[in-house]
Amino acid sequence: MAKPNRPRTDRLACLLHPTARFFWGLALLACLVFAADWKARGLLALLGMGLALAAGKRVSFGYFAFLVASVVVFNLFLPVGRVWLTLGPVPITEGAFFLGLGKGMTFAGLVFFSLASISRDLRLPGRFGALWGQTFAWYEQLMDQRKALKPRALLMSIDRLLERLYPTRPGTEADRPANRKPFASTKTGFPGWLLMGLTVVPAALVSVFLR
Amino acid sequence: MKPLDWFFLVLSLALTVGTAWVVLAPTDAPLRVEVQDAGGTSIYPLDEDRTIEAQGPLGITSIHVAQNGVFVHDSPCTNKVCIAMGTIRTSGQFVACLPNRVFVRITGGAPSPETPDAGVW
């Protein structure tokens, strides 16, 4: 019998306000994007992976390894630098390999930092923000009730679910998203600021000095 | 299905076949600069300006790639024949610094009728 999946805890949610968390992620992203060397990008991507795991996100190592490998492979078709070996008509070169590696690490790192820093409780400003709040409320209800969808009677089960959440029959009322509890938001305390400092400062140093 | 439904279906299939045709069609390889020195062989695209430092027994031979051409800018040899050979631009052309054992040639593209069929270095 398969073990049930352990629920993943977002350890960062109790330390960081969603907005502070968003800007923290942007700062880390900037460090990654401005890093010149593939080693620096690799280190930052590893940091990002750790933070994404701390945020309780599911990180598929196979997927990201495939992503980096495929970027490297496509870059090898544009040979640059010392030839390591020749595979058929394709020379495998040092420069193309490390260029692709750096690129792949950058794309993986972008996803990791994004996973770590984007919280579902992120509030967007203005009227669009209010609309997003309503949307997310409906989305949570849909996700809560997704098991009501039956593949063998898909259309009927979708119809029933939609009618339950957004009634259209005469005389019925929708469960208004205004009744949803407000977005939970932690204040960023000292541990949160410490976390941000301990990640952004080293990331910036790695980005600037590891060349 | 309606008329434009068929049109977009056919268009999508045509794009599939068309892009497959382009991908699989044999094409001339892009022009590249191939440099052989004491460390082995290096390859660079001809359309990107750069300076290449080739290591030989006498020292560094400096090779410039600029404006889709290649020339030896500086070399530690005595006679500087490699520098006098000037700029090469087409596939098969080469420049060599024999004392420093550095050989530079352009590969890829369609071969020019003037280039030799083979070379031994």
Added chain:
Amino acid sequence: MPGFGKRPVRTDLVAFFGALSLFFATLEYLFPKPIPFFRLGLSNLPLLVSLGFFSFREQLLLLLLKVVGTGIVNGTLTSYVFLFSTGATLASFLVMYGLYRLTPPRLVSLTGISLAGAIASNAVQIALAMGIVYGPASGVVAPWYFGLGTFTGWAMGWGATQFQKHSKWLGRLRGQT
């Protein structure tokens, strides 16, 4: 037919369709992808179905909710995935909306509109893959994108058509709007 912003935006309905789009996007995110970045397009179903009764402003808001919302829900808002999603969805929407508004119903159904949207979406994704992520050599995926896109575009269009025909919920909603 809904006009271009003369009527106030029905935020509740747009929010619900936005949530549906996110819901399908989440389901799609869980499917293994045959080739990198390839999207089935499930999250476009609410966009397709709502073409008949949302105004341009409402459609645009729905599109924004879909793109930004997916980025937030999946945590990819500040990554290249968001760029792919935005580019592909915008291209697809402009083509589908333009086709729906400018072409008489006797000439095109949701199947054709969905196919046209899929072509636009895949063209943008290939361009982004070649230009930004993988480089020119990644053009080799183009036949796969267009081939799989033909199938998914047709399937989504067929699915949307069936839903329009048989959904009692949608029928009542269209009657009220």
